[in-house]
Structure formats: C-alpha cells, structure tokens
Amino acid sequence: MKPTKSNGPRFIITCFFFILFISLLASINEVRFGSLLKFGRCALSKITSQSYNSSSNDLLTPNSSSNDIRILLGILTLPDQYHHRHFLRLIYGTQFPVGAKVDVKFVFCNLTKEDQNVLISLEIMHYDDIIILNCSENMDKGKTYTYFSSLPDMVNSSDGPYPPYHYVLKADDDTYFRLKALIESLTPLPREDLYYGFGSPCSSMDPFVHYMSGMGYLVSWDIVEWIRDSDIPKNNVEGPQDKIFGDWLQKGHRAKNRFNNKWSMYDYPEPRTRCTHELWPGTVAIHRLKNQEKWIHTLKYFNVTQNLKPSKLYHISFF
Ligand SMILES: *[C@@H]1O[C@H](CO)[C@@H](O)[C@H](O)[C@H]1NC(C)=O
Ligand SMILES: *[C@@H]1O[C@H](CO)[C@@H](O)[C@H](O)[C@H]1NC(C)=O
Ligand SMILES: *[C@@H]1O[C@H](CO)[C@@H](O)[C@H](O)[C@H]1NC(C)=O
Ligand SMILES: *[C@@H]1O[C@H](CO)[C@@H](O)[C@H](O)[C@H]1NC(C)=O
Ligand SMILES: *[C@@H]1O[C@H](CO)[C@@H](O)[C@H](O)[C@H]1NC(C)=O
Ligand SMILES: *[C@@H]1O[C@H](CO)[C@@H](O)[C@H](O)[C@H]1NC(C)=O
Secondary structure (H helix, E strand, O other): OHHHHHHHHHHHHHHHHHHHHHHHHHHHHHHHHHHHHHHHHHHHHHHHHHHHHHHHHHOOOOOHHHHOEEEEEEEEOOOOOHHHHHHHHHHHHOOOOOOEEEEEEEEEOOOOOHHHHHHHHHHHHHHOOEEEOOOOOOOOOOHHHHHHHHHHHHHOOOOOOOOOOOEEEEEEOOOEEOHHHHHHHHOOOOOOOEEEEOEEOOOOOOOOOOEEOOOEEEEEHHHHHHHHHOHHHHOOOOOOHHHHHHHHHHHOOOOOEEEEOOOOEEEOOOOOOOOEOOOOOOOOEEEOOOOHHHHHHHHHHOOOOOOOOOOOOOOOOOO
16 A cells, blocks of 8 residues: 555656656647758758759740850960969859850860879869860960851750850950950840950951951851861961951951940050050950959959858958
C-alpha cells in the first residue's frame, strides 16, 4: 500500500510531463512538417516555372532575353597584361546593362612562354573570357584581321542563336566603355551593314570621310562574315589597323549604315588635342586612359561605386 500511495502523485506528475512532452513534440513536428511542405512546394514551383520559362525563351516566344542585343566586346591586349586584365574585369564585371548580353573577351595571339601557358590556362578555367588567335603578337601586321576573320568559326554553334552576336566591338585596352550608354546608343540603329565609332579625323563629324578610330569600333555580324569571306581584307592586312579596316569597307562598298558617335566617344581631356573632350554624362567611351590616375578620376566622375552596399564589414569614405 505504501509504495502505491507514494507513487500516486509521482505517477500524475510523470504523466503530466509525458503529455507535455508529447504535445511539444507534436507542435514542433507540425512546424517542421509545415515548413517542409512549404519548401517542397517552393522548390517544385521554382523548377516548373524555370523550365517553362527557359524552354519558351529558347524556342519561340520573341520576348525578354531572346530579344536582347548580343554584343561581343573584344579587348585586344597582350598575354602578359595580367594586372590590367584583372582591372578591366572589375570595370566590366560591375556593369549590369539591361536589354543586352555583352560578352567581354580579351584577345591576343599565340602564347610564347611556359608561365603564360599555366597562368592563362588558369584564367580561362576561372573566367573563360580569353580568345587566343592563331597569330604571333603584332600591332599592325594583321591581328585585327585575324580577330574579325576568325570569329565566325570560333563562336558559331548550331544550337545557339544566329547571328551569335548582333555586333562585334574591337576595343583598345586603354578605353573605357560605359555599357548602358553604349546599348542605348545602339538600340535605334540598324543591325545590318553597320559601322559605328569615333570617326577620323577628329575634326570631322562625317562618318563616311574615312574610318573609325581604333579606340573602339563596332560592326554588325554580316560585316564580320564579309571580312572572313572577302579577298579585299585578306589581301590588305598590314598597316594601322583602324585605317585599313576603313579601307576594306570603302573598297568593298560595305557599311552603308554608319554612326559617328562623336562626342560621346573621345580621348581623355589631358593632354589636350583635337580628339579630346571634357568628361560629361552622355559618355559612351573614353580613350587614352594611360595611367591609374586617369582611370580613377574617370570612375569617380561616373559614380561607379555609388551602389556599394552598406555593411558592418567595412567602412569606406570618399573624399
Ligand atoms: C515565367 O516565370 C514567371 C515567374 O517567374 C511566371 O509568372 C510566368 O508565367 C512564367 N512563364 C512565362 C512564359 O513567362
Ligand atoms: C514579355 O515579357 C514581359 C516582361 O518582361 C511581359 O510583360 C510580357 O507579357 C511578355 N510577353 C509575352 C508575349 O510573353
Ligand atoms: C595557324 O597559322 C599558321 C601560319 O599562319 C598555319 O600554318 C596554321 O595552319 C594555322 N593553324 C590553324 C589551326 O589554323
Ligand atoms: C600558334 O600556335 C599553334 C600551336 O599552338 C601553331 O600551330 C601555330 O602555327 C602558331 N601560329 C603562329 C602564327 O605562330
Ligand atoms: C554557322 O552556322 C550557320 C547556321 O547554323 C551556318 O549556316 C553557317 O554555315 C555556319 N558557319 C560556319 C563558318 O560554320
Ligand atoms: C555623380 O553623383 C553626383 C552626386 O550625387 C551627381 O551630382 C553627379 O551628377 C553624378 N555624375 C554623373 C555623371 O552621373
């Protein structure tokens, strides 16, 4: 009798805690199950909407990304310019233009050193933004011809869109392109037979006078294919690359559509020449950014860091 008597309240207390424990468990499980259900629904809907959207984009719907302007921005540079490539990746990797797909690629000729083989392979593995042409490094002995004439076979693919790029741009590595402004300037222009840039000579506003400056010029894809196929460029590859490029088009009666984007493209204000202009908000491209000071001044002028998100992890004040 005694043990049961003393066990009575103990039993009740035990029962109470047991029931409390069970109900606690149940409530936890309910929450867990609920969130699991929600997560599952979420994941499922994400998958279905994704596959629906991507398949409709890739195939028929003339909408969104399939309507974007596709641009290849090829920056002609040298294999050993590792630091400068790193810098330009920052410059272009922090621009997010809408309504366009801009592929930035660094373009050079055959590698010539063992360390290049290793370091540039690593760059390609990480960034996949390098084009190595079949040529030996040269300024005015046909690198530009090799660049344009190699592209159709390099970027052609049967499962991608045609043309792979609406426009191909050739840029110097001391030129800064502002991609949003570039795209806005291209939107109203034809996508065929177009030659776009900063017309030479600097004093002329007529895009048919001669040629577009080597700071950066752009042509439509049909002209890239023409350069590959025609004998006119093939037989005339030596000389100042921007001038002979203009000569090809003149001789071939190409580029009926021309756009001289002076003074949205110009040389950096210092040292002053007939090709320079003050920095101004309507800028598409600035050339002759020959040192860090000029780059920094330019980047500050265009407020490129204004969207830096605040964080407890750093404190940066601009002067
Ligand atoms: C694409 O996805 C969005 C949600 O991200 C959805 O509203 C839309 O119905 C999907 N399909 C198409 C064809 O846009
Ligand atoms: C195309 O996309 C826009 C949003 O980007 C949407 O408002 C429009 O309804 C879409 N048109 C078609 C035909 O899917
Ligand atoms: C590369 O260029 C060399 C000389 O110009 C030529 O002999 C060779 O066939 C080319 N190789 C390829 C893969 O095109
Ligand atoms: C470039 O290198 C390839 C091998 O990687 C070689 O076949 C080609 O002849 C070289 N081209 C030139 C112009 O030196
Ligand atoms: C590129 O692809 C198009 C369409 O798939 C084809 O007509 C053309 O011949 C190809 N060009 C080259 C150089 O492979
Ligand atoms: C940069 O920001 C300043 C201050 O907000 C503004 O006054 C200036 O117009 C901006 N510059 C450009 C090029 O947008």
